[in-house]
Structure formats: C-alpha cells, structure tokens
Amino acid sequence: MENQALGLAEAVQRLFPSDITVKRIRWRAAFDKLPSAMKTSWMLDLSSDPTEPAAGEAWPDLWIATGRATLPISARVRAASGGRTFVVQTQDPRWRNAAYDLIVAPAHDPVEGPNVLSITGSPHRVTPDRLAEGSATFADQLAALPHPRVAALIGGRSRAFDLTDAHAADLADRIARAVEATDGSLMLTFSRRTPGTAKAAMMERLARLPGLIWDGAGANPYFAFLDQADHVLVTEDSANMAAEAASTGKPVHILPMIPLKPADKFARLHADLHAHGAARPFDGTLEAWTYAPLDETARAARTVLERMKRA
Structure with missing residues (x-):
C-alpha cells in the first residue's frame, strides 16, 4: 500500500x-x-x-x-x-x-x-525509467532468455480467493504448456500471500523451463520481469499487479484462482482492463496484442x- x-x-x-x-x-x-x-x-x-x-x-x-x-x-x-x-x-x-x-x-x-x-486500478511506481533500471540489475540473468519471455506474477490467499496446492499445480502445468508451445522462457515471482506449499508445487513443475524463478531471496526482479516480458500472466486476486502490468503495454493474461466469495470488484477491474485492451482471461495460449499503456498514476x-x- x-x-x-x-x-x-x-x-x-x-x-x-x-x-x-x-x-x-x-x-x-x-x-x-x-x-x-x-x-x-x-x-x-x-x-x-x-x-x-x-x-x-x-x-x-x-x-x-x-x-x-x-x-x-x-x-x-x-x-x-x-x-x-x-x-x-x-x-x-x-x-x-x-x-x-x-x-x-x-x-x-x-x-x-x-x-x-x-x-x-491504483496509483503505483511502475515507470519506463524504473523498469529499465530494474532490468539493468538483472541483465546478466535475463539477456540470454529466449523469446517470448513470459512473466508470471502469482498472488495467493485472500478474503476473496484461495490458491490451493492442487490449483497451483494445475496453473503451473497450464503455464508450462503455453511456454513450451512457443519455445519461450519463464520469469516467475510470488507474493507474500502465496502459500508455501502452493509455491513449492509451482516451482517443482516449472523449474525445467528456461528462465528465472525468484524465491524471495536477494534483490526483487519484479521491475526487471515487467520490463523484459513479452507477456504478463497475473493471478486474478491482485488488483495492483494487474494495473501495474497494464502500464507496460504488454499483453496481460489473467490467471484464475479459487473463489471464496463473490469478487465483483475484481470482475469490474478486469472488465475495465479488457475494455482498455490490456487484459484478457488466460486461455492457455500466448496470443500477442497491443494497446496504449495504462497511465492512470500520471x-x-x-x-x-x-x-x-x-x-
């Protein structure tokens, strides 16, 4: 916040x-x-x-x-x-x-x-300069990754959504198939709300892909991932990450979570992002599209x- x-x-x-x-x-x-x-x-x-x-x-x-x-x-x-x-x-x-x-x-x-x-969405700190600065920090680790580069931003348990181990494993398998189908690479990061067992399940299934998985140790590559991504996958529980991803102009794919109660406000946000041309539900493929980057903070x-x- x-x-x-x-x-x-x-x-x-x-x-x-x-x-x-x-x-x-x-x-x-x-x-x-x-x-x-x-x-x-x-x-x-x-x-x-x-x-x-x-x-x-x-x-x-x-x-x-x-x-x-x-x-x-x-x-x-x-x-x-x-x-x-x-x-x-x-x-x-x-x-x-x-x-x-x-x-x-x-x-x-x-x-x-x-x-x-x-x-x-909400105001945020994502700017082209900050993304470039973050990208420079991780240049040695990301420069050789094949395209398309897919940034997967994984949230976790909240009042409205859950990320069970089984659902995490299913999401990981769907992400892996999409990345492998395009001979691309994966840049994966988790939030503080991601359950440890769900995180482990995803890391186990996705470790074979070329890319970088941030486990929370060392410098945070979040800005670098957004800068280097050709596609951004965001779990539907995070309004902030979805809006930040939409500010990059990259295709934003919304990953489904386990609903715990009606989440109308998230549905409204995703509808707004879809209307802007920024976001679509993840359908298992990595279709590319373009739109004007969302610049609501400015x-x-x-x-x-x-x-x-x-x-």
Whole structure:
C-alpha cells in the first residue's frame, strides 16, 4: 500500500519540483482496532514517524496517504495545518469522505463525490525509467532468455480467493504448456500471500523451463520481469499487479484462482482492463496484442496539481 502513496507522490514530483518525505503510521496494538473516530495521536506506536511538523517547520503543501491506519491523521490534517496542506487519500476511505480534499479511488470501488477521482486500478511506481533500471540489475540473468519471455506474477490467499496446492499445480502445468508451445522462457515471482506449499508445487513443475524463478531471496526482479516480458500472466486476486502490468503495454493474461466469495470488484477491474485492451482471461495460449499503456498514476498526479491550484 505504501507504493500507492509513494507512486502518486513521485508522479507529482515528475510534474512539479518537489521534496518527498515518507511517513509510516502504526498504531499501538491495544488501539489498532478502534474506530478511526476514537483514535488520537498519543495512541500511535513509538515506531511511527512524527505526523506533525517540528517546531519552526512548515506543514507540507501536499499530504498523500493510503490505508486504514492513516485515516484518523489524514482527516485532521486540513484543520491542523490551517488549510495549508492539501490532503489526498488513495483507496475508498469508507469514513468521513468529505474530510479529504481529494480521494483517488479505484474505479472498481463504487465511491462517488465531488472530491473523488476514479482511476483504473491504483496509483503505483511502475515507470519506463524504473523498469529499465530494474532490468539493468538483472541483465546478466535475463539477456540470454529466449523469446517470448513470459512473466508470471502469482498472488495467493485472500478474503476473496484461495490458491490451493492442487490449483497451483494445475496453473503451473497450464503455464508450462503455453511456454513450451512457443519455445519461450519463464520469469516467475510470488507474493507474500502465496502459500508455501502452493509455491513449492509451482516451482517443482516449472523449474525445467528456461528462465528465472525468484524465491524471495536477494534483490526483487519484479521491475526487471515487467520490463523484459513479452507477456504478463497475473493471478486474478491482485488488483495492483494487474494495473501495474497494464502500464507496460504488454499483453496481460489473467490467471484464475479459487473463489471464496463473490469478487465483483475484481470482475469490474478486469472488465475495465479488457475494455482498455490490456487484459484478457488466460486461455492457455500466448496470443500477442497491443494497446496504449495504462497511465492512470500520471492522470491522478495532474488532477492533484489542478485541484491544488484551485484550492
């Protein structure tokens, strides 16, 4: 979630010279589950960064925050700063929506209002420069891989989806057949939510393919994989990875998961990505297509600066 706030801040910085300071908010365990309205700054964990300027320092021009933990602070910043700070909250706050100058919310979340900007997916840090930088770090490991290069981004268990061992094995077999049919190569990475046994099942079945499998040790090749891929396969449980993949202009194939409950918001996101021309359900083949890279983070940054001028 930090990447949402930081990605939007960096996009603003690319349009307007700015200094970025990262503040990480954590509540003490005894107060973390309290309703946002009941939380005050003395309840913050000692590891949290100060959220108000030190004596003699000015409030920031722009405050960008993400996640439930930040809501009580964000809702009070405008008043505490005397209107000096323009407050942006990403995602749907679902609490005191009028307290923020701008809410940058995923279009798949049904939030509306005069201070709401709906975008496809969420803000992120994927840019051509960052992809190229990440690719350079792994050039020795990726340069010789045959094309088409397939990046497989595997999520895991969540409230809406599951990745059982059997389903992981089936996905691995389908991916392997598609890569082998094209004499291509595989670049495979997992999320923190991927169950260990599911990860092991996939690695065992896919290890024979030419490519690189990241097991979580060492530098993260995520940006390099996106840069070098000819196709990107993303499990349907991750809205962030799907939107980030769509920002590359590469074909995005959505891998099915085991549904645990209705996941309408994910269906809406995938429909939006399909309408943009970016994503299609994975059908076992590696058909190529083209589209204009999704650039919603930049659109959000432009809107932030436009709203700040009018504030």
